[in-house]
Amino acid sequence: MRFLGFSETALLIISLLETVRGLSTFVGKYGETIDVPCGEGKDKPEKLFLTKWKYTKADGSTGDLLKLSDKNLAIIPDVDYTGRVNLTQDLSLRITQTRLSDQKMYTCMLVAGEDILEYPVQVRILKTPSAPTITNQAKEMEIGKPTLLGECSTKDANPAANITWLKNNVPLVSDEKAIKITTTVQTDKTTGLASTSSKLEYTAVKEDLNAKFACAVKHSSLTADLVSTPVDFVINYPTEKVSLQVVAADAIKEGDNVTLKCKADGNPPPSSYSFHIKGKKVKVENSDSYTLTNVTRANTGEYKCSLVDNDAMAASVNITVMYLDITSITKGKVVKQLDESFEPTLLVNASGEPKVTWSKNNISLNSPPKFDKLKYSDSGVYECVVSMPGLFRKASFELIIQGAPVINKLSKKLSNNGNFKVLSCEAEGSPKPTVQWSINGTNATETPYVGGRVTHRITIIPTVNLTVNCTVSNELGQASKSLDVSTLFEEVTVDKRAEDSNDQTRVAVGVVIGVILAAVAIGLIYWIYMKRTRQGTWKTGEKEDGTTEESKKLEENQSQKAEV
Numbered sequence: 001m002r003f004l005g006f007s008e009t010a011l012l013i014i015s016l017l018e019t020v021r022g023l024s025t026f027v028g029k030y031g032e033t034i035d036v037p038c039g040e041g042k043d044k045p046e047k048l049f050l051t052k053w054k055y056t057k058a059d060g061s062t063g064d065l066l067k068l069s070d071k072n073l074a075i076i077p078d079v080d081y082t083g084r085v086n087l088t089q090d091l092s093l094r095i096t097q098t099r100l101s102d103q104k105m106y107t108c109m110l111v112a113g114e115d116i117l118e119y120p121v122q123v124r125i126l127k128t129p130s131a132p133t134i135t136n137q138a139k140e141m142e143i144g145k146p147t148l149l150g151e152c153s154t155k156d157a158n159p160a161a162n163i164t165w166l167k168n169n170v171p172l173v174s175d176e177k178a179i180k181i182t183t184t185v186q187t188d189k190t191t192g193l194a195s196t197s198s199k200l201e202y203t204a205v206k207e208d209l210n211a212k213f214a215c216a217v218k219h220s221s222l223t224a225d226l227v228s229t230p231v232d233f234v235i236n237y238p239t240e241k242v243s244l245q246v247v248a249a250d251a252i253k254e255g256d257n258v259t260l261k262c263k264a265d266g267n268p269p270p271s272s273y274s275f276h277i278k279g280k281k282v283k284v285e286n287s288d289s290y291t292l293t294n295v296t297r298a299n300t301g302e303y304k305c306s307l308v309d310n311d312a313m314a315a316s317v318n319i320t321v322m323y324l325d326i327t328s329i330t331k332g333k334v335v336k337q338l339d340e341s342f343e344p345t346l347l348v349n350a351s352g353e354p355k356v357t358w359s360k361n362n363i364s365l366n367s368p369p370k371f372d373k374l375k376y377s378d379s380g381v382y383e384c385v386v387s388m389p390g391l392f393r394k395a396s397f398e399l400i401i402q403g404a405p406v407i408n409k410l411s412k413k414l415s416n417n418g419n420f421k422v423l424s425c426e427a428e429g430s431p432k433p434t435v436q437w438s439i440n441g442t443n444a445t446e447t448p449y450v451g452g453r454v455t456h457r458i459t460i461i462p463t464v465n466l467t468v469n470c471t472v473s474n475e476l477g478q479a480s481k482s483l484d485v486s487t488l489f490e491e492v493t494v495d496k497r498a499e500d501s502n503d504q505t506r507v508a509v510g511v512v513i514g515v516i517l518a519a520v521a522i523g524l525i526y527w528i529y530m531k532r533t534r535q536g537t538w539k540t541g542e543k544e545d546g547t548t549e550e551s552k553k554l555e556e557n558q559s560q561k562a563e564v
Contacts, residue, residue, distance in 0.1 A: 023120050023121075023122060024037075024040060024119075024120075024121050024122070025121070025122045025123075025124060026121050026122070026123050026124070027123075027124045027125075027126060028095075028098050028102075028123060028124070028125050028126070029098070029125070029126055029127070029128075029221070030098055030099070030100070030125050030126065030127035030128075030158060030193075031097060031098060031127075032098055033094065033095070033096045033097070033098070034094070034095050034098055034102075034123070035088055035092040035093070035094050036053075036092055036093040036094075036095065036106050036108075036121050036123055037090075037092050037121065038051075038053075038090070038091040038092055038093070038108035038110070038119055039108060039110070039117065039119040040119075042119070044091065044110065045110060045112035045113075045115060045117065046112065047112055047113065048110055048111065048112050049069065049111045049112055049113065050067060050068070050069050050109070050110070050111040051067065051068040051069075051087070051091055051108070051109070051110055051111075052064060052066070052067035052068070052108075052109045052111075053065045053066050053067075053085075053087070053093045053106060053107070053108055053109075054106070054107050054109065055104050055105065055106050055107070056104055056105040056106075056107070057104075062107075063076075063078060064076040065078060065081060065085050065093065065106075066085060066086070066087055066093075068087060068091075073087055080101060081095070084096045084097055091108065091110075093106060093108070098125050099125070099192075100125055100127070100158055100191065100192035100193065101192070102123060102125055103123055103124055103125045104122075104123060105120055105121070105122055105123075106120070106121050106123055107119065107120045107121070108120075108121070125158060126158060126159075126219075126220060126221040127156060127157050127158035127193055127221070128157065128219065128221045128222065129154040129155065129156065129157030129161040129196070129217055129219050129221075129226070130154050130155045130156055130157075131154070131217075131226050131228070132152050132153065132154045132163065132215050132216070132217045132226055132227070132228040133152070133153060133154075133228060134150045134151065134152050134213075134214075134215060134228050134229075134231055135150065135151050135153065136148070136150055136151045137149070137150040137231060137233070138150065138233055139233075139234065140233065140234035140235070140236055141202070141204040141208075141233050141234070141235045141236070142204070142235070142236045142237070143204050143205060143206055143235065143236070143237040144203060144204075144205075145203065145204075146178075146180070146201050146202070146203045147201065147202060147203070147204065148199060148200070148201050149200045149201065149202045149213060149233065150199075150200060150213070150231070151197055151198070151199045151200075152165065152197065152198045152199075152200070152215030152228060153195065153196065153197040153198075154195065154196050154197075154217045154226070155193075155195040156188075156191070156193040156194075156195065157193060157194050157195070157196065157219060157221075158192070158193055158194060159194065159220070160185045160187075160194035160195075160196050161194070161196045161217045161218065161219045162196070162217070162218040162219070163183060163196055163197075163198035163215055163216070163217055163218075164215065164216045164218065164225075165181060165198065165200045165213070165214075165215050166213065166214045166215065166216055166227070167208075167211055167212070167213055168211055168212055169212075169214075171216075172200070172202075177203070178202070178203040179200070179201075179202060179203075180200075180201040180202075181198060181199070181200055181201075182198065182199045182201075183196065183197070183198045183199075184196070184197050184198075196217075198215065200213075200215075204233075204235045206235075206237055208233075208235055209235050209267065210232060211232060211233075212230035212231070212232055213230065213231055213232065213233070214227055214228045214229070214230040214231070215227070215228045216228070234267075235267060236267055236268065237266060237267050238266050239264040239265060239266030239269075239270065239307065239313060240265055240266070241264070241265045241313075241315075242262065242263065242264050242265075242305065242306065242307065242313050242314055242315045243262075243263045243264075243265075243315050244260060244261070244262055244263075244303070244304065244305045244315040244316060244317045245260075245261040245262075245263065245317075246258060246259070246260060246261075246317055246319060247259035247260075247261050247289075249390065250389070251322055251388075251389040251390045252295065252319060252320065252321050252322060253321065253322040253323070253388075253389075253390045253391050254295065254296050254297060254321055254322070254323045254391075255294055255295070256294075256295055256321075257291055257292065257293050257294065257295070258291070258292045258295055258299075258319065259289050259290070259291045259292075260275060260289065260290045260291070260292070260303055260305065260317075261288055261289045262275070262288050262289070262290075262305035262315070263288065264307065264313075269288075270288075270307055270308065271285070271286055272284060272285040272286065272287075272308050273287075273288055273305050273306070273307065273308065274305065274306045274307070274308050274311065275290040275303070275304070275305050276303065276304040276305070276306070276314075277290070277292075277303060278301060283308060290305075295319075295321050296321060296323075297321050297323045297351065298321075299319065299321050300319060300320050300321045301318070301319065302316055302317070302318050302319075303316065303317055303318075303319060304316040304317075320351065321351070322350075322351045322352060322388060322389070322390065322391060323349075323350065323351050323391070324348070324349075324350045324351070324354060324386060324387075324388050324391040324392070324393055325348070325349040325350070325393070326346070326347070326348055326349075326384075326386055326393045326395055327347045327348065327349050328345055328346070328347035329344070329345060329346050329347070329384060329395040329397075330344035330345045330346075330397045331395060331396070331397050332397055332398070333397070333398045333400060334397050334398065334399050334400065335400045335402060336374050336399065336400070336401055336402070337374070337401070337402055337403060338374060338375070338376065338401055338402065338403030338430070339373050339374060339403075340371075340373075340374050341371060341372050341373065341374070342369075342370075342371045342374055342399070343369070343370045343371070344368075344369060344382065344384075344397065346368075346384060346386075346395075348386050350386075350388060351388075352388055353388075354386045354387060354388050355386070355387050355388070356368070356384065356385070356386050357384070357385045357387075358382060358383070358384055358385075359382070359383050359385075360380045360381070360382050360383075361380045361381055362383075369382055369399075374401050375401065375451075375452075376401050376403070376428065376429075376430055376451050376452020376453070377451035377452065378399060378401055379399055379400055379401045379430070379451075379452070380398070380399060381396060381397075381398050381399075382396060382397055382398075382399060383395070383396040384396065400430070401430055401452065402430045402431065402476060403429055403430055403452070403476060404429060404474070404476040404477030404478070404479070405427050405428065405429025405433035405472040405473060405474050405476075405477065405478060405479050406427065406428050406429060406472075406479050407425060407426065407427050407470060407472055407479050407480070407481045408426045408427065408428055408453075409424070409425075409426040410423075410424070410425050410426075410470050410481045410482075410483050411423070411424045411483075412424075412483055412485055415459075418488075419461070419488075420459050420460065420461045420488070421459070421460055421461070421462060421485065421488070422457055422458070422459055423437070423441065423457065423458050423459075423460060423468060423470075423483065423485070424455055424456070424457045425437070425455070425456045425457075425470035425472070425481075426453065426454075426455045427453070427454055427455075427456070427470075427472035427479075428452050428453045428454075429452060429472065429474050429476070430452045430474070431474045431475060431476075432449045432454060432474065433454065433472040433473055433474045433478075434472065434473055434474070435454070435456035435470065435471070435472050436470070436471045436472075436473075437456075437458055437468065437469070437470055437471075438467075438468055438469035438470075438471075438482075439458075439460060439466070439468050441458025441459055441460045442458065442459045442460075443457075443458065443459040444456070444457070444458050445457045456470075460485070461488055462485050462486065462487050462488055463487055463488070464487055465484070465485070465486050465487055466484075466485055467482050467483070467484050467485070468482065468483050468484075468485050469481070469482045469483075470482075470483070
């Protein structure tokens, strides 16, 4: 034991003569366990005789914590480190439950033979601050007036935390005028931890309406700032402008309800307004609206609203109520005579340019009806539609064309089987003409009465030649035509004669064609016969009548044969 005491004294003296080989810093977290390295990154000497950890006190003196010799570890009693220090396998100093008082210089001393090595380490203890909160918030702010907005605070940090104020996530910088920030730091006497608070005095502007304010805490132990919950403040400012809005359809028409809505840009907004309705001032309390019900064209004009206590702070708007009237138009049943001229009457009174469309019997017309010379087909129901955006009016009349009846066509036709005849009488007139025949018939039919026309048909079987009359009439007159009709027997005889004549004609044509074909055949046979006869004569050397050239050729051939 004496040897150890002597050695320690000697080592202490020698250590004072040694040059400090370097100073490193170790950072630990408050309340956690830290291992302070001994000569971090440097090789340890072999055959260590002694390892000792000591610390530097506030007055500059040193105190021993522990020492290791011949594998015997001795922990030196110290009231500040009781039960909190130990030596690790790599000779690091382990301190548990770190405190702020652990922030000091620690020295690791190694003795190997005659070598004495010392490795001083400065230990710093960090304590993460608490999340920031904003207290003492202002209830409201007034434009242009400095107001204590609030106080942001964070607690229990080491070192002390920094606080930054934010508006819409943008840092605020104190200018000692519109923005004034006062920061204070207090240290707990027991723990040594610091608490930081910051007060923001702010002069609001109109643009700060709905702005979000927050505060952020910056600290070396944090990888990101701690930000408080954003808050906003009521900002009061006087009215500078009044506006008047019309709440209604795009096109206001008679019968609509129209709401006038008055707005002021002050905060808080006025609770009451004055509405100027056709020269009359109406005060509306606890509302910003006034409604005109079931408006008419008489409501067209200028409307205004203002502050109750300041008529000069006002806004106005013009309202136009659209209207549409058909003041005069042809209506009901209109009776006209055939070939007359006619144009219906239409007069419109409207607030704008209306659109006019016409239809006849529900079929659209390309132009308004106008007739220089009426026809029966012009009869029908005419409808006029006059419209504007959101408005339309309808009116209609029925046009009736009248005229004495006429017979356009009177005809007869033999049925397909030849057993009867069909008589047709086509009449035109209005009112609808009635048709009468001078003979009784069967199977009487009548076409639909369209465009003033109707066709009446009957079936008869005439046994003698006769003249048939068709008479058409209405309340305006009558017309008649006659038609000669032969007996059904004569019709059949004429048809048979025509058939016999056709048969005789066909026979005569056949005979002529046969004679022509026979003559052609005889001629062809004769030509073939003559051609073959001539060819045979040339081959035997016989002389026949022919052309001079043919005779010469025959004589030459015969002389050549004789020479041979």
